Amino acid sequence: MVEKRPLFKLFCHLTLILGIASVAFPVWLAIVATTHSNGEFATGTPLWFGDLGLDVFKALFYSHDKVNGSKFPLALMLTNSLIMALCITVGKLVISILSAYAVVFFRFPGRMLAFWVIFFTLMLPVEVRIMPTFEVITDLHMLNSFYGLTIPLIASATATFLFRQFFMTVPHELVEAARIDGAGPWRFFFDILLPLSRTNIAALFVITFIYGWNQYLWPLLITTDIKYYTIVMGIKQLLNVNDGIVEWNKIMAITLIAMLPPVLVVIGMQKAFVKGLVDSEK
Structure with a gap:
């Protein structure tokens, strides 16, 4: 009752x-x-x-209207944010799933050491790594470029760990059956593991896309050319007004526009996102 x-x-x-x-x-x-x-x-x-x-x-x-008296290329900033978010998302997924695949299904010296070195980077906050990373990017002449915006943020210990945990649940009998059928490492990866991982990939895609879209500190450090400004940077720049009135109506409109892509990604991939986080079926 x-x-x-x-x-x-x-x-x-x-x-x-x-x-x-x-x-x-x-x-x-x-x-x-x-x-x-x-x-x-x-x-x-x-x-x-x-x-x-x-x-x-x-x-x-x-129109070519100005915001707070300065030029504000809204379409260009949205494009830069989209390029940055997609490059970071695709790069994180590709590198993480390949590294997790190597750690789980291959036997080589230092395999677990490599994984724990990757895992320990989770304990280092972004602020600790940001200045050494900035120095490396400066030495490689990657300031004011999409390479500098995306490459340092691609590696992900979190995604590697999640893929590793998922791959460890794949039955060993499935691996043996694929080997008996003559499937090599790449065929096993593309024909078996990737289809099994689609919900995990969808969940991580949503998370990493929002992570890349909302980046502020890193683009602020390495970009001085307005051609590489992201929309999040642009919103902050609009508040820096020395004289005159802050144009709040335009700032709020740009903020709402900047919210739309992440919201659309979450809505479009909502079912796969939730299933990738809670579903345990294989």
Whole structure:
């Protein structure tokens, strides 16, 4: 017999509603802010739509309008962020899955030592590694380039560890059956392991794409040319106003535009993402 506890159920629903509201309220303010003129922010923060409608978005995309008195190539920054995020995502997945495959299915001297060296990098925060990495990138003349934006962020101990844990659950009988059928290492990898790993790949794709898209500190260090600015960098630059009024309506509009690609990736891959995190079937 299931005990009915209406007060507890009501409390749970109220908690969930408050949690959703606390997350959605800043997004709501950003949407509302795009429909108001900058003068209206002097007296307070509006909570309902204004009279501008979609004029701010049209000005950003269909004209060469400036933001806070400076040039702001929105389309170029979105393209740079997309290139950076995709390169980091694909690079992380390829390197991680190959390194995990080598550690699990091949026997060579120093195999576990190599894995634990990779794993120990998880204990080093980004701030510890960032200055040595910056010096290496400078010596290789990779400043202000997509190579410098992406290559230092490709290696991932987390993804390698997750793929290794998944590969260790693959039945040994499956490996033996593939070997008896004449499947070599590459055929076993592409025909058996990759199809089995598709949900894990989808989950890691979403995580690493958002990670690459939201990068701020690293692009800020190695880019001084506006041609390589990312959208996250651009939003921060808009707040650096010495004289005049901060154009909050345009900043909020650009922020909403910058949120769209990660949101679309999460929505489009939601089922595979959740299945890759919780499904244990092989």
